[in-house]
Amino acid sequence: MLTLTCTLLLAVGAIQTPAPRTPRALMVFIDGFVPDAIATSKTPTLDRLIRNGAWSMRARAESTTISGSGWSTFHTGVHWDKHGIPDNNFSTPNTTEYPSILLRLREKLPKAVTVSAQSWKPIQEFLVAPAQPTHSGYYDYYQFHLDYFDDRSCDELCVNFLRPLLDREPIDLAVVMFGELDGVGHMDGNRHYHAGDSEYQRMLGMVDERLGRLIASIENRPTYDQEDWLIAITADHSGSQRGGHGLNIPEHREMPMILSGGKIVPGKIWPPPSAADLVPTVLEHLGVTPDPAWGLDGRALAETATRKPGAAIGVNLIFNGGGEWDRPFHGFKGQPDASIAGWEDPGWMSLIAYGAKEFLEAPKNTEASVGRGFFAANDTKNGARMEQTIDLTPIKEAFIQGCNFKLSALLGNRGPEGDALRVTVSFLNAKGELLERAELPPLTADQRMGAATMRPAQTLGLVPPDAISAKVTVETPRRGGSHGGFADNLVLVLQD
Ligand SMILES: [Zn+2]
Structure with a gap:
């Protein structure tokens, strides 16, 4: 009986596993x-x-x-x-x-x-x-x-x-x-x-x-x-x-x-x-x-299907909000990166490594890990911005009952230079019309007392009942100066 079972298993095995190509x-x-x-x-x-x-x-x-x-x-x-x-x-x-x-x-x-x-x-x-x-x-x-x-x-x-x-x-x-x-x-x-x-x-x-x-x-x-x-x-x-x-x-x-x-x-x-x-x-x-x-910089592709994550209540809706998808660069020398994954990045938003010379050390005592890198606006002459649009239709029923949003990030800069990156969320209806816009309170150089650091910022509000998408934008608030500000750990959470 034992022999028979083994023979059967072998036979089945032979059918199921063709020689590897x-x-x-x-x-x-x-x-x-x-x-x-x-x-x-x-x-x-x-x-x-x-x-x-x-x-x-x-x-x-x-x-x-x-x-x-x-x-x-x-x-x-x-x-x-x-x-x-x-x-x-x-x-x-x-x-x-x-x-x-x-x-x-x-x-x-x-x-x-x-x-x-x-x-x-x-x-x-x-x-x-x-x-x-x-x-x-x-x-x-x-x-x-x-x-x-x-x-x-x-x-x-x-x-x-x-x-x-x-x-x-x-x-x-x-x-x-x-x-x-x-x-x-x-x-x-x-x-x-x-x-x-x-x-x-x-x-x-x-x-x-x-x-x-x-x-x-x-x-x-x-x-x-x-x-x-x-x-x-x-x-x-x-x-x-x-x-x-x-x-x-x-x-x-x-x-x-x-x-x-x-x-x-x-x-x-x-x-x-x-x-x-x-x-x-x-x-x-x-x-x-x-x-x-x-030290390869990329990742193996397409062994599993990948698509934009669908919206859900109670999770961070921003993809790559911490900038950890790609390896950060060590400064602005030359042209520092190859655009930010998952964001529309028409130009000069960059990923910079914590500890890079003339930038900043990783902030301590943050709620979540800050990872290897942060977002930094490079070319303030031409401006730098990035944005991503989140499809909210899978959860839009929740907005009729009343649904809150919380937008948060770490914002900062270094030295006596101006404010941090401006982070906003815009809620749009089916016609693409703006229903509600909220901005993180900017962090001034005075608030930083001139230190190279980042501080948490957040803003709260009510999601408009007709919203079907949310656009998150990160941009330099001004032109000129060598650094247009830093940001990290961008989070947009909707909660009913
Ligand atoms: Zn070529």
């Missing part, structure tokens, strides 16, 4: 990738990957929005203040401490077969070559970029290099970087840098067709049935006719990120991911858990 990954980089251009261009391959995959059209590029920064973040999975490349000069790269994913993979899986195909010399020198990929195709951009559309273009040469490898070689990770879409956007003084431009559309169509050939090679592999391929696509920045790119504005910073295959749960990724998220996502797919000592 070998994880493999193709990372694709598209320089200067304007998200709206997917809809305006002929992109059947991208369309298919989006349909079957997880995606965001608002992935957060490095706020520098320049190629050197973004190409390096794509390879390293850390922000520019760590990899040391804020621009295209590569004058102080820190890529020994923060190397390419190609090298990280080899560190954990010494037998991993890695492939690189790209066209930019400093990327080859500082990131690809030190990783000693099994196969490396390098085609200097400046030798081949005179006609972006011909079959001697560096993007085409990268594809020709990769295809025989993808056809049948035992590849673990292939990384390809397409550089020419950005080049087309910049032509004629950035005239072509937008989704409605026919030259830009033509080039994105060519990128899509090249990507399609790479994927066809993968899907025709003799071993494809036993393999589990993750296709992971993103960029360094998007762009516009306003200067091409390089500004810390949404039209330069918000770019596509598309993941297909593996354990990816299809759908829109929320909150919009960071450029630094791609490296840990690919590593986890390949069975490598990033070593905390590597």
Whole structure:
């Protein structure tokens, strides 16, 4: 009887667990990738990957929005203040401490077969070559970029290099970087840098067709049935006719990120991911858990479905109100962050680490932990603000009976400078009309007695019965001065 039971269990086990498929990954980089251009261009391959995959059209590029920064973040999975490349000069790269994913993979899986195909010399020198990929195709951009559309273009040469490898070689990770879409956007003084431009559309169509050939090679592999391929696509920045790119504005910073295959749960990724998220996502797919000592800045994406949390009574309705979703920066030097997750952040709201030089230490005796970082307005000349809108419809019945709200935060600044950030909540009706607005009482320099500190502030009120949404705004109350104020632990709670 015992033997029979064991045999049955074995038989059942054999049916339920098919042989695990070998994880493999193709990372694709598209320089200067304007998200709206997917809809305006002929992109059947991208369309298919989006349909079957997880995606965001608002992935957060490095706020520098320049190629050197973004190409390096794509390879390293850390922000520019760590990899040391804020621009295209590569004058102080820190890529020994923060190397390419190609090298990280080899560190954990010494037998991993890695492939690189790209066209930019400093990327080859500082990131690809030190990783000693099994196969490396390098085609200097400046030798081949005179006609972006011909079959001697560096993007085409990268594809020709990769295809025989993808056809049948035992590849673990292939990384390809397409550089020419950005080049087309910049032509004629950035005239072509937008989704409605026919030259830009033509080039994105060519990128899509090249990507399609790479994927066809993968899907025709003799071993494809036993393999589990993750296709992971993103960029360094998007762009516009306003200067091409390089500004810390949404039209330069918000770019596509598309993941297909593996354990990816299809759908829109929320909150919009960071450029630094791609490296840990690919590593986890390949069975490598990033070593905390590597100091990667991102998180593995899309293994579970994510969406904006629904409103409920008695809980904090503000997402990322403590600014703990991303790693804080250590000052305003250069351009300090890659926008605040879950907030509309059109420019210069930043996350700064407690203890950063010339900022402040973590306040003691606060009700809740303050975590690693706080919100700080950087550019007070142009103003800094962020906002998020909370859908209250799931709990609107409670407002008719009478429902209170409490808005609270830690507010502060340093030295003799003005007040703190201004934090407000606005309740809106179905027509988007303002019903009620409440603001946290500002903390003056006198109240702080000139100290670099934060103090708790709160305001209470009644939720208007017709409210269907609440907009929380954080902004510099004034222009000028070097620091526009600090805030942390933003909480909006509704209580009936
Ligand atoms: Zn670029």
